[in-house]
Amino acid sequence: MQILAQLLVSGVAVGMIYGVIAFGYQLTFATSKTLNFGQGEALMLGALVGLTVASFVGYWVMLPIVLAFGLLQGAVVERLGVRPAIKSKSESGWIMATIALGIIFKNLAENIWGRDDLKFPSPIGERSIEVMGVRVLPMEIAIVAGALAMMLAVELFNRRSVFGKAVVATANDRDAAGLMGINTGQVITFSFALSSMVAALAGVLVAPVTLTGATMGSALGLKAFAVAIIGGLNSGLGVVVGGLILGITENLTGYYLSTGYKDVPGLVLLLLVLSFKPSGLFGKKTIKKV
Amino acid sequence: MRPNRRNLLLAAALSAGLSFGFRAEAQAPIKIGLTGPFTGGSSSMGVSMRDGVKLAIAEINKAGGVLGRPLVAVERDDEARNEVGVQIAQELINKERVVATLGFINTGVALASQRFYQEAEIPVINNVATGTVIAQQFAAPKEKTNYVFRTAANDIIQSGMIVEEAVTRRGFKKPAILADSTNYGQLGREDLERALAAKGMKAVATEKFNIKDTDMTAQLLRAKEAGADVILTYGIGPELAQIANGQAKLGWKVPLVGSWTLSMSSFIDTAGPNGDGAVMPQTFIQLPNTPKRRAFIEAYQAAYKVERMPSPVSAAQGYDSVLLLAAAIKQAGSTDGAKVRAALEDLKERVDGVVTVYDRPFTAADHEAISGNIPVFGVVRDGRVVPAHEEDVAGENAMRVKPRA
Numbered sequence: 001m002q003i004l005a006q007l008l009v010s011g012v013a014v015g016m017i018y019g020v021i022a023f024g025y026q027l028t029f030a031t032s033k034t035l036n037f038g039q040g041e042a043l044m045l046g047a048l049v050g051l052t053v054a055s056f057v058g059y060w061v062m063l064p065i066v067l068a069f070g071l072l073q074g075a076v077v078e079r080l081g082v083r084p085a086i087k088s089k090s091e092s093g094w095i096m097a098t099i100a101l102g103i104i105f106k107n108l109a110e111n112i113w114g115r116d117d118l119k120f121p122s123p124i125g126e127r128s129i130e131v132m133g134v135r136v137l138p139m140e141i142a143i144v145a146g147a148l149a150m151m152l153a154v155e156l157f158n159r160r161s162v163f164g165k166a167v168v169a170t171a172n173d174r175d176a177a178g179l180m181g182i183n184t185g186q187v188i189t190f191s192f193a194l195s196s197m198v199a200a201l202a203g204v205l206v207a208p209v210t211l212t213g214a215t216m217g218s219a220l221g222l223k224a225f226a227v228a229i230i231g232g233l234n235s236g237l238g239v240v241v242g243g244l245i246l247g248i249t250e251n252l253t254g255y256y257l258s259t260g261y262k263d264v265p266g267l268v269l270l271l272l273v274l275s276f277k278p279s280g281l282f283g284k285k286t287i288k289k290v
Numbered sequence: 291m292r293p294n295r296r297n298l299l300l301a302a303a304l305s306a307g308l309s310f311g312f313r314a315e316a317q318a319p320i321k322i323g324l325t326g327p328f329t330g331g332s333s334s335m336g337v338s339m340r341d342g343v344k345l346a347i348a349e350i351n352k353a354g355g356v357l358g359r360p361l362v363a364v365e366r367d368d369e370a371r372n373e374v375g376v377q378i379a380q381e382l383i384n385k386e387r388v389v390a391t392l393g394f395i396n397t398g399v400a401l402a403s404q405r406f407y408q409e410a411e412i413p414v415i416n417n418v419a420t421g422t423v424i425a426q427q428f429a430a431p432k433e434k435t436n437y438v439f440r441t442a443a444n445d446i447i448q449s450g451m452i453v454e455e456a457v458t459r460r461g462f463k464k465p466a467i468l469a470d471s472t473n474y475g476q477l478g479r480e481d482l483e484r485a486l487a488a489k490g491m492k493a494v495a496t497e498k499f500n501i502k503d504t505d506m507t508a509q510l511l512r513a514k515e516a517g518a519d520v521i522l523t524y525g526i527g528p529e530l531a532q533i534a535n536g537q538a539k540l541g542w543k544v545p546l547v548g549s550w551t552l553s554m555s556s557f558i559d560t561a562g563p564n565g566d567g568a569v570m571p572q573t574f575i576q577l578p579n580t581p582k583r584r585a586f587i588e589a590y591q592a593a594y595k596v597e598r599m600p601s602p603v604s605a606a607q608g609y610d611s612v613l614l615l616a617a618a619i620k621q622a623g624s625t626d627g628a629k630v631r632a633a634l635e636d637l638k639e640r641v642d643g644v645v646t647v648y649d650r651p652f653t654a655a656d657h658e659a660i661s662g663n664i665p666v667f668g669v670v671r672d673g674r675v676v677p678a679h680e681e682d683v684a685g686e687n688a689m690r691v692k693p694r695a
Binding site: 003006007010013014017110115116117118119126128130135136137206209210211213215216218219220250251252253254255258259260262263 | 329330498502503509515
């Protein structure tokens with residue numbers, strides 16, 4: 001029982017990491033039906049910039065700086081990679097462009113921060129806390145709390161503020177929103193900025209638990225993409241649940257079946273979802289009119 | 291008058307150029323290939339190896355080179371990728387026309403690349419990669435002559451030492467094996483299982499993890515529930531650090547005994563205090579207990595402006611590989627691949643290296659310079675690797691030499 005609880009708790013922590021990255025995919029998909037395949041790299045840049053900035057100004061002052069950096073980085077990706085593709089109505093140009101930008105960011109990071117993994121000190125201690133025989137790192141609690149808070153804040157912003165409403169309107173129907181006088185191009189840029197900001201903050205949150213380095217984003221970005229597919233690319237709740245499902249199944253299979261098969265159930269689930277409910281577990285069916 | 295002078299000048303310039311060219315020809319440098327991952331997850335080993343090699347080359351050149359010619363390294367980054375390694379091998383052989391190649395950190399890259407050297411009859415000295423099959427790939431009877439040599443402790447030596455240390459010296463009864471899913475990890479796991487079987491034992495749990503895995507809870511809980519009292523590891527730095535950190539998180543502190551990669555700076559730095567006490571076989575520890583080692587460590591620190599060598603084992607083995615190659619070229623009196631190989635297999639000169647004194651290190655049948663008695667156990671303490679057992683490196687034990695065949 002205690003073991004099951006431990007596996008669940010660790011699974012939730014890992015799942016939340018996947019979920020919060022996947023949330024970034026969902027943000028841009030909602031407004032522009034495009035994704036930033038460099039999401040993992042946005043996370044990596046956030047973590048590395050955070051590590052450097054924190055060494056000068058301390059952990060808490062670093063957070064807003066990293067958020068601002070994320071916003072900027074996302075806007076750059078949209079301007080360079082996505083906007084030209086949308087303009088020319090290219091179906092796949094943005095895929096190549098965001099992947100290419102991701103690779104450029106990775107190489108850039110390798111040149112600045114080196115190729116080795118670095119240690120990101122935890123701001124709230126590294127001694128694990130024991131609750132009824134289950135051990136959890138303070139940083140794991142912070143990941144879950146931080147991820148939930150951030151997603152909640154984004155949702156609230158979208159629902160309450162005028163600018164957020166423009167985002168929702170663009171997500172619902174870009175052409176109609178455009179006719180209503182909303183600058184949809186700006187909204188899309190903003191959604192990319194927001195999604196990279198989420199990724200950058202996620203990077204700072206997960207870095208003390210995972211490894212911090214130029215390649216940290218690749219594996220996480222890919223897993224998060226699977227999560228976004230499982231949960232549904234147009235559902236904020238879906239990606240969180242998807243993340244939890246993947247994190248927990250990984251840990252349970254690893255323990256009860258074999259650690260060699262840890263990644264298998266997640267991929268099986270992905271295939272199942274794709275064949276039976278392609279829009280994802282929580283996704284709404286969309287009909288594309290041509 | 292004027293054109294005459296110009297012609298004269300031209301002629302003078304030409305003849306100067308010619309004679310210079312001629313002299314350069316006589317002293318053409320001896321090109322040595324140098325390949326390893328200088329970027330990516332295993333780059334701390336690759337870069338240290340490269341720096342060790344370049345240090346030795348600089349010292350040899352300062353003393354007049356080999357056969358009156360300077361040595362020059364042609365460096366190529368194989369990124370720890372097999373296909374890149376293959377391209378580099380072909381480039382070094384066909385375009386750069388190297389006399390020999392030193393390097394290879396990753397077993398997979400070595401196995402994929404060295405067949406080209408074998409075919410071109412150019413010697414290769416593996417100075418870091420440990421996969422047991424490396425030196426056997428072209429051993430008799432598969433091929434008449436084998437061009438692959440090694441100055442690193444192979445996995446059979448290491449796995450045997452790991453089991454000996456954990457079971458015999460420390461008396462653990464229930465070992466668990468944690469190995470990564472790469473060639474390196476899985477071949478090492480097989481060697482560990484064989485070494486345990488030789489003692490009539492079996493691991494209570496055998497777990498696997500992937501490169502970049504961040505959560506080791508499942509693996510560690512399985513080992514813990516199986517009652518393991520020691521963890522034997524085969525992996526590389528970052529993931530090994532996640533194991534140590536995961537242990538700390540679960541509050542389950544059993545010792546880590548594993549392959550030499552537990553000395554990687556990426557393990558020591560990312561695991562921090564959680565990595566303290568991990569032990570691993572080392573051919574070289576940053577400890578100036580002989581004059582040669584003191585000189586080497588000081589030269590390395592001065593040349594690369596570091597206090598702690600990123601991977602002392604790689605640097606030392608790289609350094610020694612140059613000394614052995616230089617001695618062989620000198621003995622062969624030629625840079626011909628077949629003659630250099632023959633000289634390596636029958637080296638008359640005693641080569642005073644930093645890892646050991648090489649007294650006929652290779653024979654036609656044995657291409658491993660490091661024997662089982664040479665490595666000692668290092669332990670991670672306060673962010674550094676120090677000898678695990680003082681008696682292993684004290685007095686006569688400081689310099690351990692391979693028994694003569």
